[in-house]
Every structure is written in C-alpha cells, then in structure tokens.
Amino acid sequence: MKPAPFDYFAPTTLEEALGLLKQYGSDARVIAGGQSLVPMLALRLARPEVIVDLNRVAALAGIAEDGESLRIGAMTRQARALASPLVHEKLPLLRHGLENVGHPPTRARGTLGGSIAHADPAAETPMVMLAYRATMVLAGGAGERAVPADEFTLGTFDTCIAEGEILKEIVVEVRPDEGTGFFELSRRRGDFAMASAAARMRLDAAGTCIEAHLMIGAVAPVPLRCDAVAEALVGAIPTEVRIREAVRLIDLDAFEFDNPEISLAYRRHIAPVLARRALMQAASRAGDLRQ
Amino acid sequence: MTIGKPVVRVEDERFLRGEGRFTADYTLPFMVEAHIFRSPYGHARIAAINLDAALALKGVHAIVTGADLPEGLAPIQCRIPTHGDLSPYLQYPLARDKVRYVGEPIAVIVADTRAVAEDAAELIEIDFDPLPAVTDPARAIEPGAEPIHESGNLAGRWGFDLGDVPGALSEAAFIASDSFSIQRHSAMPMETRGLLASYDAGRNLLDIYGPTKVVHTNRNMLAAMLGMGEAEIRMIEPDVGGSFGARGEFYPEDYLIPFVAMRVRRPVRWIEDRVEHFAAINHSRDCAFHVTVAANRDGIITAFDVKLVTDMGSYIRTHGDVVPSHAAASFPGPYRVRNYRIDAMTVMTNKTPTGTYRAPGMFEANFARERAIDRLADKMGIDRAELRRRNLIQPEEMPWYVGTESVKRPTIFDSGNFPLIMDRALKAYGWDAPFEREVNGWKRGRGLCALVEPSGLGPFEGVRIEVDQHGKVQIFSGSSNQGQGHETILAQIASEVLTVPMEKIRVRHGDTGIITFGGGTYASRTAIMGGNAVHSASVGVRQKALDAASRKFGIAVEDLDLREGAIWHGHRNEPVVTLGGIARMLMPGNQEILVSPSAGNIPDNDGLVVTSYVRGVTAGAAVFAVHMADVLVDPETGETKVERYFVACDVGRQLNPLIVEGQIVGGVVQGLGGTFLEELAYNEDGQLTTGTFADYLMPNVYDVPPITALVFEESPALTNVLGVKGVGEVGPSGVGATIGNAIANALATDTGLNKLPLTPERILQSTGFGGLQ
Numbered sequence A: 001m002k003p004a005p006f007d008y009f010a011p012t013t014l015e016e017a018l019g020l021l022k023q024y025g026s027d028a029r030v031i032a033g034g035q036s037l038v039p040m041l042a043l044r045l046a047r048p049e050v051i052v053d054l055n056r057v058a059a060l061a062g063i064a065e066d067g068e069s070l071r072i073g074a075m076t077r078q079a080r081a082l083a084s085p086l087v088h089e090k091l092p093l094l095r096h097g098l099e100n101v102g103h104p105p106t107r108a109r110g111t112l113g114g115s116i117a118h119a120d121p122a123a124e125t126p127m128v129m130l131a132y133r134a135t136m137v138l139a140g141g142a143g144e145r146a147v148p149a150d151e152f153t154l155g156t157f158d159t160c161i162a163e164g165e166i167l168k169e170i171v172v173e174v175r176p177d178e179g180t181g182f183f184e185l186s187r188r189r190g191d192f193a194m195a196s197a198a199a200r201m202r203l204d205a206a207g208t209c210i211e212a213h214l215m216i217g218a219v220a221p222v223p224l225r226c227d228a229v230a231e232a233l234v235g236a237i238p239t240e241v242r243i244r245e246a247v248r249l250i251d252l253d254a255f256e257f258d259n260p261e262i263s264l265a266y267r268r269h270i271a272p273v274l275a276r277r278a279l280m281q282a283a284s285r286a287g288d289l290r291q
Numbered sequence B: 001m002t003i004g005k006p007v008v009r010v011e012d013e014r015f016l017r018g019e020g021r022f023t024a025d026y027t028l029p030f031m032v033e034a035h036i037f038r039s040p041y042g043h044a045r046i047a048a049i050n051l052d053a054a055l056a057l058k059g060v061h062a063i064v065t066g067a068d069l070p071e072g073l074a075p076i077q078c079r080i081p082t083h084g085d086l087s088p089y090l091q092y093p094l095a096r097d098k099v100r101y102v103g104e105p106i107a108v109i110v111a112d113t114r115a116v117a118e119d120a121a122e123l124i125e126i127d128f129d130p131l132p133a134v135t136d137p138a139r140a141i142e143p144g145a146e147p148i149h150e151s152g153n154l155a156g157r158w159g160f161d162l163g164d165v166p167g168a169l170s171e172a173a174f175i176a177s178d179s180f181s182i183q184r185h186s187a188m189p190m191e192t193r194g195l196l197a198s199y200d201a202g203r204n205l206l207d208i209y210g211p212t213k214v215v216h217t218n219r220n221m222l223a224a225m226l227g228m229g230e231a232e233i234r235m236i237e238p239d240v241g242g243s244f245g246a247r248g249e250f251y252p253e254d255y256l257i258p259f260v261a262m263r264v265r266r267p268v269r270w271i272e273d274r275v276e277h278f279a280a281i282n283h284s285r286d287c288a289f290h291v292t293v294a295a296n297r298d299g300i301i302t303a304f305d306v307k308l309v310t311d312m313g314s315y316i317r318t319h320g321d322v323v324p325s326h327a328a329a330s331f332p333g334p335y336r337v338r339n340y341r342i343d344a345m346t347v348m349t350n351k352t353p354t355g356t357y358r359a360p361g362m363f364e365a366n367f368a369r370e371r372a373i374d375r376l377a378d379k380m381g382i383d384r385a386e387l388r389r390r391n392l393i394q395p396e397e398m399p400w401y402v403g404t405e406s407v408k409r410p411t412i413f414d415s416g417n418f419p420l421i422m423d424r425a426l427k428a429y430g431w432d433a434p435f436e437r438e439v440n441g442w443k444r445g446r447g448l449c450a451l452v453e454p455s456g457l458g459p460f461e462g463v464r465i466e467v468d469q470h471g472k473v474q475i476f477s478g479s480s481n482q483g484q485g486h487e488t489i490l491a492q493i494a495s496e497v498l499t500v501p502m503e504k505i506r507v508r509h510g511d512t513g514i515i516t517f518g519g520g521t522y523a524s525r526t527a528i529m530g531g532n533a534v535h536s537a538s539v540g541v542r543q544k545a546l547d548a549a550s551r552k553f554g555i556a557v558e559d560l561d562l563r564e565g566a567i568w569h570g571h572r573n574e575p576v577v578t579l580g581g582i583a584r585m586l587m588p589g590n591q592e593i594l595v596s597p598s599a600g601n602i603p604d605n606d607g608l609v610v611t612s613y614v615r616g617v618t619a620g621a622a623v624f625a626v627h628m629a630d631v632l633v634d635p636e637t638g639e640t641k642v643e644r645y646f647v648a649c650d651v652g653r654q655l656n657p658l659i660v661e662g663q664i665v666g667g668v669v670q671g672l673g674g675t676f677l678e679e680l681a682y683n684e685d686g687q688l689t690t691g692t693f694a695d696y697l698m699p700n701v702y703d704v705p706p707i708t709a710l711v712f713e714e715s716p717a718l719t720n721v722l723g724v725k726g727v728g729e730v731g732p733s734g735v736g737a738t739i740g741n742a743i744a745n746a747l748a749t750d751t752g753l754n755k756l757p758l759t760p761e762r763i764l765q766s767t768g769f770g771g772l773q
C-alpha cells in the first residue's frame, strides 16, 4: 500500500497550479483533501506521475455571498462548510448532505470540490448540487467556463473537467422561501449511501406546492432527477397521501446498481421510502416558513 | 487487598500517551524491508516466474520464491489435535506450482524500503494458468468439482451421536428445524501483524521482534523448520495492538521473514499492511448449520440433531479444525439435553485459510442453537425465557459432562448455578416487563440467549518471580499480552500475595528469552492459567522469604508474617526485615550465609526467585452467560437500532471489575460487527470483494448501544485456586443469537433472520419485504 513514485508540487496560486497542469498534461493530477485520492494512490489504482497539491492555494477556499447566490471555493473543507452559518441559513440541503459525508476526521480534510470532482455515484454533495441546479466554475488555460450541474457529472467517477482544468468554485442560487429534505440509508452512519433522496419544495400562501425538486442518489452512475414526481406535486397540497402517490412515479427502471449485499430490488424498495420522507420533510419545513 | 479492585490498567498510560512500542517502532542498524508478493488468483497453476526486471531495480536486495526454499522443508504444522489426518492440507510458506487463494505468498522481496519492494513487485512476471475457483463448500464436495488438493475437497467428516436422537425425534411433541449460517469474517486488530528478524551469523543467533500469543510454540516450530536449536532463537513480543485469536499464530511470514533475514544477512522488517491483512490473516466463522430441535409436551428439550458444514478455506493452518470442533463439542450449550447428534464436515475452498476468532465456534453454535430454540418456543407458544429455564443444567448436576470432546479433551462444565444466574439476569433486565411495541413507526423487539463459554484451556502456564534488593518485583510470564490488560491483573495477584504495591511490580511477557516455557494467550486463559501461576509463584516467594527470615533471625516461621512488603514478628511495631532485605540475603555470593567450604562446587542461594508452572485442567472453567437486548426495526427499510444490550455472567471471581467490564463491552461491540456488518465476501472467481475497510464494515462509535454488564461471583471455578473463570469471550459469544431473536420478535416473523450478517435487506426479506408503503 505504498503509492507508485510521483513528483510533487505545491503551488500557492491558481495560475501556478494551472501552469503545472499545462506543463504535465495527462501525467498530472490535482490533490485536494486526499480522502479519496490518497487511498487510490496507496492501492495503486491511481498512478499519476505528478501531483499538484491545491492545499496552499488560498484563493480556492472560502464561502462568499454574491447577490442572490453563494460562491463556495472548491478547496473549502467539508467541515468548514458544515459549520458555516451562511450554509446553515441559505443552503440547508447542503448542510443535511454534508452531515452524511464521512466522519469528522474525513470532513476536516475532505473538500467540497474534491467530493464533487470525484463524482462517486453515492456521494451526497454532487446530488445536493444537482438538486440546487448549481453551477460549477472550471478554470483552465483558456480562462473560465461555467457548467450547470446537470451537465457536470457524466458517470461513475466521471465529470466534464477537461485535462488542464481545475474546479474553482461552485455557485448556488439561494431560495430563501423553500423547504428542503434529505434522507439516506447506509450500512453504517457516515458511509456512502445504499440509496439517498434530496428534496426541495416551495409552497404558496395557501399551502399549494409551486415548485418541487427530487433527486435520488446511489442507484445509478449519476443521481436521478425525478421530474415526474415534482410535476405531480406542483399545484397540489403536498399531503402524505399525495406524496405517497407521487413517489410511485420514480422511474425505477433507471436504477442500475445491483450488488450481492445491496440488490436492485432492495434499492427499488427503499428509494421511494426515502423520497417520501425527504419530500415530507421539505413540505413540512416549507410549511413552517409560511408561518 | 488488590485482587478484585477496579485498578486502572497499568498499560493505559503508555498507550494513551502514544508511548507504546509496537513492532513498527523497532528499527535496527542496516535494516531492510520486506514485501510479500501474493497470488492475484484464487486458483491457478504457476507456469513460470521471471524475476529479472524486479531484481534489476535499484534498492532490491533479494527475491525469494518457492524454488529457493530448502529441499525437504516441511509445511507449517498444525499445533493442536484434529479430527482425522489433515496433513495433506497443510500450507508451505511459499506456493510452488499452484496457488490456492488470493493472497497466497509466492515471493518475498527484500529492498531498502517497503515502497521500493512494492515497485519491484510490479516488475515480477508470472505466467499463471488459471483453474476454476471453488468458492461454495456445497459445490466443492459435489462429484466432479475441481480438486484444490490431491486428497479432495472434503477434508474431514466426523461427529457425535449421543443418546437416542431418532427415538427422541419420533416421540417429540414439537419440532423446529431450520438452517443457520454465519458469514466469513475475522479479527481486525488495530495493529496489523509485523516482524523484525535479526540474524547474528557469527554466533548463529536469531532474534525476532513481533511474534505474540504463543511465542514459545512459534519459536519451537520455527526452530524445527530452520533446523536450529530452540535456544538459538529468541522471540520477543513488543506491545501488541490486538489479536482476538488471529494475530500471533504461526503464519507463512513467520518462517519467511527470519528465512530472508538469514539469507541477506541483514535485519529484515515486514509490517503487514491492511490490504494484506484482509487476505492473509486467518479468516473465521464461515459455516452453516442445519438444526432440528425437539421437545416434549412439557417443554423439555429432548434432542438436538445438527449438521454442520465449515468452509475451511484453502489450507489447514495451525489451528486445524478446532473451530468446528469446539462448535460441535459445545453445541448443546447450557441445556440438559442427552440426545445429541452432529454430523460435521470440513470443506476446502479457494479462500484464505481459517483459524480462531474470539469465541471460536461458540458465536456460531450459539447463533444456530438459540435461534432454533426461539423458533421452538414460538411453535409451543411459551415464553422464550421460560423454555430455556426449564432446560438448564441444574447446580447439583455439576460437574456436567456433555459427552463430547474437542481437541481430544472431554467437554466438561466444572461448576455453576445456571438457573440462579438466569433468574437474576431476567429480573435485572426486566424481561417480563411489558414494553411499547411500536415507536414512531419502528417496531421494538426483545431477544435473549443463554450460553456456556469454555475458558482457560491449554496444557500449562508458567511464570518466574524475582524480587530485587529494593523490594521491587518482576514477573516473567510465559503468557502474552495483546492489549487485554494482563500486565495489570498479573501484578494485582502478586501484589495481593506479596503485599507489595502495584507500582513496585513489573510484568514482562511474551519473550522466549526470559522464561524457558510458556503457554500463551488464547481461549480466555491468561487470568486462569497465568494468574494461577503467578499466585503459586507468589506464594512460593512468600514462603521462601519467611523461611530465610526465620533462619537468619532465629524466629519460628509461625511467628513471622508478611505485611506491607516486609516480614514482621508478631505485633511488634518494627518489621524484622523487608522483602528487599531478604532478596539481598539470598543473593548468591552473600558472605553472611556462606556455607563452609568443601571440595567441589559449593551450592549457593539463587535469590528471592521462584519459578512456578501450573498444569491446565481438562476443559478449564465454564462461564454461564445470558445476553438480552432491545432492538428497534424500521419495517419499511430494514434499518435497526440496538437500544440497549445486556450481558449477565458468572465469572467465579473478578480479578479486576474494570477489565471484566471492558472485556464484555468490547466483546459485545465486536459481536455486533459480526452480527450486522462484517463479511469477507468472495466472488465466483475466488476474489475477495471486501478487502478494504471501505467494504469490510466494522462497527464504529455511532453504532455502539448502551451496554450493561452484570457480573456475578456466584460459583468460583473449582478447577483453579483463584476460582476465576475466563471473561474474554462471553461478550461476542451470544450477540448474533440475541440480536437475531430480538429482530424476529420485533417483526413477529418466524422465517428468515437465519443468515448473518443481518443486513437491512435480509431483515426486510424475513417479512417478504412487508410493510410496503
């Protein structure tokens, strides 16, 4: 469990980091919190020739308000984001997601950008960003580009980050008047989920749902957006009965993952349960906001 | 008085300060490191090995393969008696023509550093001809199955047939029958294995740091394999970060690392990494029972009829077939059932070889028996505790001869009042108290399990106690310490007898250089065997000191007394002499008591030193325990929450209640891991699919429920002077059974929950995915 030999660079600015990526091309890999990359190095599943360490690039970390949005630097530690009053107040779904990411020690090192760039199908933060329809800002030799979350994750451990690019920050538009819900089931607390659900909902003054989002994670290479469920709720009072009916519209055929210990049948059984609970929680919180 | 006191473990301070010294903390001048190249295949022939590129890498000193091992080297021997001849299945330190499990050592690479050695491993070229992997024991013994060894895949078939099982079955009023399986899992000590071997060629002396558990046995095995004298090898146990039965057995590496150190003439260190550990350490548990239990109209259990198939993995190791053997010998548990039959098969597969893991055979047998008894109680419509109560062995029936044997020794329960402990346990827990069946949609269930855990097995143990001129006491123990707290309890016993404070006592252990013979630590034996050896040596020291004082001061021994580490004369308020003073008197060369010269050698004193070996008693000491738990189950998802866990047991006598409680609580947590999470799973190609901690799930701190230990000292062991019974294994032993029973109770189901681990999915399956939304 010793990594294959590599060269190591620790730039302090984004420009320097991008320069190194340009110089070494496909031989180079950035490291953030190392919580996923270091085990892969140790198992020699990843064997980059060059490691570019982003931990000293101060400009990549931090959470800032920008009008209606929050901008979260890719190198922001998961623990920082979890403790941030801004996140608590404006992005409750991110907070609920992060509470389920690993453990205090892994969150102390692990970064938000690393989690999103790593694109584990069961990871919470990419699903949360999909639920928020966030924007990923990528920096590269030719400047920056903004990619919507829906186009960012391509598959298991696969994103649209191109050679020479770094995920710089994540921009999330903030909706103050919505309720959110998050539920996941894992074998142990802190593990990757067997299935997860994230929901957002807005209600009008009469308690009618005017906007809903539902994502199901850990069942397919990319978290599933369940528009049919959302559409079935818009225009309705989101009662338990209504939500139970709506989650039947989850496209169970789109589920792919099937392992000996966590079968497809089981995932198809629990995902609607989790979705219902997340939607109920979102509805109840949205309801609280109206009072 | 120190025995029985909650003395804080003397080991804790150095561990908590990070001052423990583990194998990886040891280095020696000129030391190099080893890495083992292991089979990537579950079953394959080795056609050719090419080492050229690997040997050419800078920093590589040597690479040893099977071809380099001495001609005529014997395989690693099994150290305990087995059912039948298992010698065709023993493992050689390195594979030669064929590999039989993923992780089997093929070559040892010695290099400047571990990293270089791993780089070299990638350059080793091996032509493998893959063979079909056999991973399912049922398939392994079908005709036409690919043979793993020439002697066939069925290694052994044996059993017991006591009383009249067919008769009892035909007359039974109630019968419950089902299959129960326990998944392959094993010990995951925090510290993996490690060895540092240093060979002094000039003097032909070999020192090895890192062995543990049974160092004298291992030393003798190594001496035989290397053709060296036993005294030419010294094995030294550093601090050890856990074993739970697996660490410290004689593994291929225990030969290979000394062997390469002698070849390269430099100290060689090998620290097992976690990925190696998963594939290399003895696996355990992997077995399936079919149990039929019969009862008459009065709820008296009349028969157990059992079939047991154990997946032994690819080789027989040092433990032989002791795991299924213990399971078979103790299957009837605490019940007075005289009609008992078991048909046991041990089957070879292309998986890592197996050995013992805390509560070997017992965790498994208890799960199968106690789940079956719950099924029976449900059928009869009687309370589950009541059914057990009616069938317990009675105190006047002690000692109880089960009628079986394991490792060629009869299974005997020496003492105990099972009904009394059971009643007190039920009362303390509130077993009969009604409880809310449902909380926020979760179902609550309650389960129990009764069991007997054998302890204190093994032939003998020994210690030497030395008192120095300052009255400080050193205990040289033949047993080992892997984190259980033996330094503390052994010192407590000496402290009690010698009336010397704990601070003045040091315990050394696990070192073949300090004591001639040693048994080791396994089978919850050190408190019993090591403890009684310390007791007997301490009594010897006391007597020797009193005799010496009597001689020197001309006072009758009966008028002398050992108190506060000194010899006192009656009630005078000055001691006659301290233990340190006696030690000085008894030093060889002491002018004062030099005997008059004579021709030839003059015998002299040998210090205030006493060596004592105590003999093991057949079947040791039996601990009776009752486990109970309340568990919540989410019927929609199969999630569970253990609300509280309770263990009552009779340990005869507690040497240290803190350690007893710690052993029980830690053991329960380990049992919970085996019940809910841990599994060493293989796919059809014989690949280990749960070979890192990302997939092999151990309980973490959030999963630990409140655990209560209620410890009784009701029936002191009759088989040792201290009256102690071993407490190392009662914790895990009943967890699978108790939790399975509690979940079945919660879901009111009489199917399923017979396959560990109890994953959420399996829990839902037991109700046919009921509770659909």
Ligand SMILES: Cc1cc2nc3c(=O)[nH]c(=O)nc-3n(C[C@H](O)[C@H](O)[C@H](O)COP(=O)(O)OP(=O)(O)OC[C@H]3O[C@@H](n4cnc5c(N)ncnc54)[C@H](O)[C@@H]3O)c2cc1C
Binding pocket: A029, A030, A031, A032, A033, A034, A035, A036, A037, A038, A054, A074, A075, A100, A101, A102, A103, A106, A109, A110, A111, A112, A113, A114, A115, A116, A117, A118, A120, A122, A123, A124, A125, A161, A165, A166, A167, A168, A190, A191, A192, A193
């Ligand atoms: C015990 C444990 C439990 C865990 N449990 C969970 C869990 O429940 N849920 C969960 O989601 N995760 C979990 N993780 C993973 C953890 O959240 C990781 O921190 C995360 O996946 C990666 O973040 P990192 O900062 O450590 O990235 P690294 O490991 O450093 O990098 C991961 C990958 O992302 C790339 N990368 C990193 N930053 C950037 C960037 N700015 N631009 C481009 N590429 C980048 C790297 O090149 C690498 O390929 C767990 C990890 C551990 C060790």
